[in-house]
Amino acid sequence: MAIQAEFIKSIPYFSGLSPAELDPLRGLIFETTADRGEFIVLESEPAEALYFVVSGVVKVFKTSADGREQILQIVRPGESFNDAPIFDGGANPASAQAMGPVVLYGIKNSDMSSILRSHPRVALNVINVLSQKMRHLVSLVEDLSFRHVTARLAKILLEYAGDGVGPSKPRLTQQEMAAMAGTAREMIGRSLKELEDEGIIRLDHHRIVVTDKEALKKWAGVVE
């Protein structure tokens, strides 16, 4: 399948490049697909490529020795994962698994290195992307260190609540919410009940309906 120039243009890594600069890069990008549950990269394995999500959703996570998951990032279309090995040459820092059918564009590490050397603009873009990722991870550490489970869940619900207008948000199981909040599934069940008892959400079969967004923001500690 042909690599879409329009999509490449929309990737933050390649923001600001002219069509003449982008065109040769298309030859370095490969397309791959994965089905739900399929692993795209495995933690600690040698890193081969950086990936961009074209369609679908990918979860990036660490696994503990006893099999528990901590989701680090839910990667949506236009976003990248497995960025770090390009720069430090190390192994994959985390695993990545498709949450549904996904289409990905990949760039081999060696090819990305040559792009960075020949396009200083891309290097600046990458610094920007990595800074945002660092902010996200700092925020995750803050959540895990200082917020209790219901507050972490409130933050997740706010982030993943769709308004029916913008792009659709991934659907989440209680297990996935637990893996994002760094807790056990049972705790998510209790926190959902707590928020429902307070009239902030309503469990409506397969939907979690946020009925009081302002109260949910207070729980999440969101300051505007």
Add this chain to the structure above:
Amino acid sequence: MSEIPVIDQEKCNGCGLCINVCSCKSLMLSGNVITFVETGNCGWCTWCEAVCPMGAIRCPFDIVLEER
């Protein structure tokens, strides 16, 4: 047809734990793997997902803002 749990029959080991916890009798074993029976009673309690040792059942939630 209403929303139903997502079953990965390749992962199912046919243990039947989910059938035991399903109060609405919406699950049955068919050919040694779990199958959803459309009874219209599934209340999305998610117990089937919670007890599955193989991670073969998913009950994902749509998270939505209430329309004003």
